[in-house]
Amino acid sequence: MQLTPxxxxxxxTRSAKAxxxxxxxxxxxxxxTNLLRTAQMLERVRAQLGGHAVIVTSGYRGREVNQAVGGATSSDHQAGQAADIQVPGFGKPYDVAKALVPHLDALGIGQLAYESDGASQWVHVSTRVQSKPVNxxxxxAVGRGTYLGIQHV
Structure with missing residues (x-):
């Protein structure tokens, strides 16, 4: 089923772990319903980044799948409100995150996180606006901490 172009x-919903x-x-x-909104937000992200393909590395995760991958119990992935992405045609995930920060409201991004587990990096985007603006x-940096803003880790 095609959500957006x-x-x-x-x-x-693709999940190797599942x-x-x-x-x-x-x-x-x-x-x-939330995934449709998330896909629409990713269409705006794609346009903002010059039309480069946005690759979803993790999208919807049902409760059991989220638990199996070690996701937070409050993860927006479980509600269909988040996606982890890479945009190789634009640049490294750090560059993608930095490019998106000035456009959060226009793109409909409620939360933007640059994430790294040491071996790989990705950008987490969510349509849910955080209750604390600082977040x-x-x-x-998985296993090492959370930092304000987009930082090299």
Whole structure:
């Protein structure tokens, strides 16, 4: 099912972990509605970044899938409100995050996080606006801490 011109539902629900563990990763009707909004936000991100392809590396995660990948219990992924992305045609995830920060409101990004686990990096974008503005733009160095703004880690 195509959500928007460049994003399909299957891109958001694809999960190697779910497949390996035999877990169902079918979104709830509410999550599917949220995924449409998330895909629309990613269309705006794609346009902002010069039309370069946006690759969704993690989208919707049902509760069991989220738990299996070690996601936070309050993760926006579970509601269909978040995606982890890379845009190789534009640049490294750090460059993507820095380029998006000035345009959060226009793009409909409620939270932007540059994340790194040491081996790989990605950009987390969510349509849910954070209750604490300080958490809107952050850097997460998995296992090492969370920092305000977009930082080299």
């Amino acid at each position: 460049h994003f399909s539902l299957s891109e958001f 497949t390996a563990l035999g877990l169902d990763n079918t979104p709830t009707p509410m999550a599917q 809107r733009v952050i850097t997460i």
